[in-house]
Amino acid sequence: MGRKKEQNVPIAIFARAAPPESLLAAIVESSEDAISSTDLAGIVTSWNEAAHRIFGYTAEEMVGQSLLRIVPREGRAKMEGILWRLGAGEQIERFETTRLRKDGQTVEVSVTISPVKDASGRVVGAAKIAHDITERKKMERQLIRSEKLAATGRMAATVAHEINNPLESVLNFVYLARRTTPSHEKAHGYLLSAESELDRVSQIIRRVLGYYSETGRRDEVFLHEILAEALAVYQAQLHAGGISVDCRYEDRRRIAVHWNEFAQIFSTILADSIQILPRGGSLNLAVEDSRTAEQEGIQVVVRLRAPGVGREAFDRAFAPLAAIQGGISSSIGLSLARELLEKRGAQVILNTAATSEVSDAHICVFVPFA
Amino acid sequence: MLEIEPAIVQAWDKGSEKFVAFHMRKARARATGEDCPSILVVDDEERLADTMTEILNISGFCAFTAYEGKTALEIMEALQPEYLLTDVVMPDMNGVELAIAVREKLPQTKILLFSGQASTTDLLEEARIAGHVFEVLEKPMHPVRLIEHLKRLRQK
Numbered sequence: 001m002g003r004k005k006e007q008n009v010p011i012a013i014f015a016r017a018a019p020p021e022s023l024l025a026a027i028v029e030s031s032e033d034a035i036s037s038t039d040l041a042g043i044v045t046s047w048n049e050a051a052h053r054i055f056g057y058t059a060e061e062m063v064g065q066s067l068l069r070i071v072p073r074e075g076r077a078k079m080e081g082i083l084w085r086l087g088a089g090e091q092i093e094r095f096e097t098t099r100l101r102k103d104g105q106t107v108e109v110s111v112t113i114s115p116v117k118d119a120s121g122r123v124v125g126a127a128k129i130a131h132d133i134t135e136r137k138k139m140e141r142q143l144i145r146s147e148k149l150a151a152t153g154r155m156a157a158t159v160a161h162e163i164n165n166p167l168e169s170v171l172n173f174v175y176l177a178r179r180t181t182p183s184h185e186k187a188h189g190y191l192l193s194a195e196s197e198l199d200r201v202s203q204i205i206r207r208v209l210g211y212y213s214e215t216g217r218r219d220e221v222f223l224h225e226i227l228a229e230a231l232a233v234y235q236a237q238l239h240a241g242g243i244s245v246d247c248r249y250e251d252r253r254r255i256a257v258h259w260n261e262f263a264q265i266f267s268t269i270l271a272d273s274i275q276i277l278p279r280g281g282s283l284n285l286a287v288e289d290s291r292t293a294e295q296e297g298i299q300v301v302v303r304l305r306a307p308g309v310g311r312e313a314f315d316r317a318f319a320p321l322a323a324i325q326g327g328i329s330s331s332i333g334l335s336l337a338r339e340l341l342e343k344r345g346a347q348v349i350l351n352t353a354a355t356s357e358v359s360d361a362h363i364c365v366f367v368p369f370a
Numbered sequence: 371m372l373e374i375e376p377a378i379v380q381a382w383d384k385g386s387e388k389f390v391a392f393h394m395r396k397a398r399a400r401a402t403g404e405d406c407p408s409i410l411v412v413d414d415e416e417r418l419a420d421t422m423t424e425i426l427n428i429s430g431f432c433a434f435t436a437y438e439g440k441t442a443l444e445i446m447e448a449l450q451p452e453y454l455l456t457d458v459v460m461p462d463m464n465g466v467e468l469a470i471a472v473r474e475k476l477p478q479t480k481i482l483l484f485s486g487q488a489s490t491t492d493l494l495e496e497a498r499i500a501g502h503v504f505e506v507l508e509k510p511m512h513p514v515r516l517i518e519h520l521k522r523l524r525q526k
Binding site for chain 2: 164165166167168169171173176179195198199202206
């Protein structure tokens with residue numbers, strides 16, 4: 001019995017020395033985390049300053065209102081369920097969820113909910129502590145994305161190699177077969193066509209699967225030379241697709257880049273542009289010396305104009321290049337292009353605009369000298 | 371017509387107490403005064419090495435074949451061909467190691483690496499840091515372009 005008494009001592013002391021309400025309030029107010037309370041119906045009864053900062057609503061705007069105001073539609077049933085379980089005396093495990101800010105943006109939070117009891121021990125409400133984890137979630141997603149990309153890149157390189165060797169053998173066999181077939185025979189013509197098709201396959205593999213980042217020395221080049229070379233490959237396709245092209249090359253300084261990497265980057269941007277541009281669309285390419293507040297470099301601007309294409313189509317298509325959240329384009333090429341650009345310290349800005357007749361997309365790539 | 375002939379005949383040389391190899395075409399070229407650059411093709415993919423050798427042989431070269439680095443080095447020392455065209459990633463002795471050894475022993479050899487994979491960039495980067503820079507051709511390459519490239523090297 002004596003032991004039990006001893007155990008009770010600290011609690012008794014705590015109870016006697018309970019901080020005045022003003023001190024508790026000060027702690028709540030100065031907390032970095034959003035602290036709020038509701039009754040069992042979900043009506044807000046208190047709302048601290050951090051809650052204001054994180055969710056955008058002031059205490060005046062929230063107290064007396066339903067907490068569902070900050071719960072996205074799909075999370076409302078869950079919120080109601082939680083309040084019901086809490087009322088029934090259940091413990092609620094900490095969970096991560098999404099909340100709506102006043103400005104309509106979402107914020108990701110880690111939430112701890114505890115019951116608020118009255119003097120008789122009956123649960124009358126809930127106290128919530130929400131910790132803003134938007135940044136952490138963003139980092140997590142970036143990590144997953146870059147790991148996925150790295151895995152894709154590794155797979156692409158492996159596949160490319162597995163294919164390149166047999167492809168070289170096939171090319172050799174077909175060439176030998178042609179050389180040993182008299183030129184007046186039909187087979188000679190077939191073999192000649194097979195050779196040119198195999199050549200095409202080689203180029204496709206180099207472009208799509210051969211993506212790899214170089215580790216060797218960078219070349220000192222005029223960036224427009226790489227762009228012009230990439231453009232030459234697509235000239236026939238652009239012409240056939242009824243897309244007009246206009247180029248302005250005004251870069252006066254050489255820049256240190258890996259030729260192959262930038263050839264891949266420009267090829268991908270051009271190939272994806274051709275895919276999205278309809279007949280009558282136009283492609284403007286400009287390369288020029290440029291500077292930001294901190295750095296000097298070369299700027300490449302790719303401008304797409306298209307009648308009858310919504311700007312969302314542009315946003316969707318090029319989101320992976322500009323690392324825009326929510327992009328659903330499946331272009332591995334663009335994602336890898338972005339990786340290569342990031343590795344080189346380049347910045348990509350995507351802007352889209354639309355009038356009722358025509359949509360515009362500006363892809364601006366800034367490559368710093370250093 | 372494609373001419374078919376035994377590429378290499380090996381014989382034991384009593385004087386040097388070593389195997390020596392004669393390339394039939396080379397021997398004939400020497401007799402007729404025809405210019406026939408010799409080349410060793412090295413690839414662990416036998417089909418690739420064989421077809422490449424055959425193509426080079428009908429295109430005015432005297433080509434030999436090896437399927438691995440160590441044998442390749444022996445043939446290089448024995449025959450001292452003008453060119454070495456070697457795959458990069460091979461078991462045991464890889465193409466970069468072979469190229470370094472050949473350059474050390476036979477510095478006049480025109481060396482070309484022929485690679486089908488991205489991972490060779492690491493091998494090449496290591497070699498570059500150690501001061502060994504080699505020209506690399508990417509597989510697949512059309513045989514005609516490869517031959518043009520080889521001929522250009524000769525003109526340099």
